[in-house]
Structure formats: structure tokens, C-alpha cells
Amino acid sequence: MSLFSAILEKLGFGNKPQPTTPPAASPTAAAPAAPAPAAISPVDVVAKLEGLAASNPQKLNWKTSIVDLLKLLGLDSSFDARKTLxxxxxxxxxxxxxxAQMNMWLHKTVLQRLADNGGNIPKELL
Structure with missing residues (x-):
């Protein structure tokens, strides 16, 4: 499993709603209708991370630090893990x-990718 997939899983992104059955095509339709894509279930990333931070004995600043974000999720935050990510x-x-440049890029990119996957990330963090 990739490290980013592990981040998604820890935040609950794998819990997508089951797709609904598309409505039957009308008898006059020339081509079969494609199934509707499943809606992306929004994930309240900020609430989840703030909840984890509140119960963590360490003071972790996940809003600015990729190391703290990974630690908060219980993932490897070592330099090698960050380089891999x-x-x-x-x-x-x-x-x-x-x-330092890699860490700043990585933090911003992880938050942007979480937003791209349906996470509600405030614009000031992107």
C-alpha cells in the first residue's frame, strides 16, 4: 500500500457510499445509459485531525508540518518515509x-490531494 493510500485510509476516505442503481433507460433511448458515477462522500479532515490532536499527548502542529501530520495519523514520519511519499x-x-523545501511542498500537496479526494480542507491551508 502506498503511503498516500495509508493517509487516505486513516482519515476514512475508503468509506465511500455504495453506488446507487442507475434508473432504467427509456425505451426510446438509442444508446444504453452509462451508470452514474458514485458521489464522493466528503470527509471532514479538519475535524478528524483536530480530534486526533486533542487526544494526543504531544502538541502536534499538523496544519503546517508534514512530520506532525504523519505522526498524528500514526504513520512513519522518518525522512526516508517522507522522501518516498x-x-x-x-x-x-x-x-x-x-x-525543508521538500517538506513544505509535501505538506501542501498532501492537503491538496486530500481536498481533491473529497476532503474539506480550508483554503488557507492550501
Whole structure:
């Protein structure tokens, strides 16, 4: 399993609603109707992360730190794990060469990808 998939799973993104049966096509329709795509169930990422932070004995700033975000989710936050995640998400090589730049890019990209997958991420965090 990829590290980003693990992030999605920890936040409950795998709990998608079951697709509904599409309505029957009318007898006059020339081509069969394609099934409607399943609606993306929004995930309240902020509420989940703030809930985890409230019950965590460490003071973790997940809003600005990829290390703290990964720790809060109980995932490996080591430099090697972050490099793997950055490569998985397509981090530019020039940012991979500088750990601070990579971490900032990675944090913003993870939040953006969570939003792209139906997570409600406030614009100020993107």
C-alpha cells in the first residue's frame, strides 16, 4: 500500500457510499445509459485531525508540518518515509534535494490531494 493510500485510509476516505442503481433507460433511448458515477462522500479532515490532536499527548502542529501530520495519523514520519511519499506524489527533483523545501511542498500537496479526494480542507491551508 502506498503511503498516500495509508493517509487516505486513516482519515476514512475508503468509506465511500455504495453506488446507487442507475434508473432504467427509456425505451426510446438509442444508446444504453452509462451508470452514474458514485458521489464522493466528503470527509471532514479538519475535524478528524483536530480530534486526533486533542487526544494526543504531544502538541502536534499538523496544519503546517508534514512530520506532525504523519505522526498524528500514526504513520512513519522518518525522512526516508517522507522522501518516498514525495516521490510517490511527484515532487520536483530540485525540492527533493532540500529537505525543508521538500517538506513544505509535501505538506501542501498532501492537503491538496486530500481536498481533491473529497476532503474539506480550508483554503488557507492550501
Amino acid at each position: 514525495a516521490a510517490e506524489l511527484g515532487c520536483p527533483p530540485e525540492k527533493m534535494a532540500d529537505s
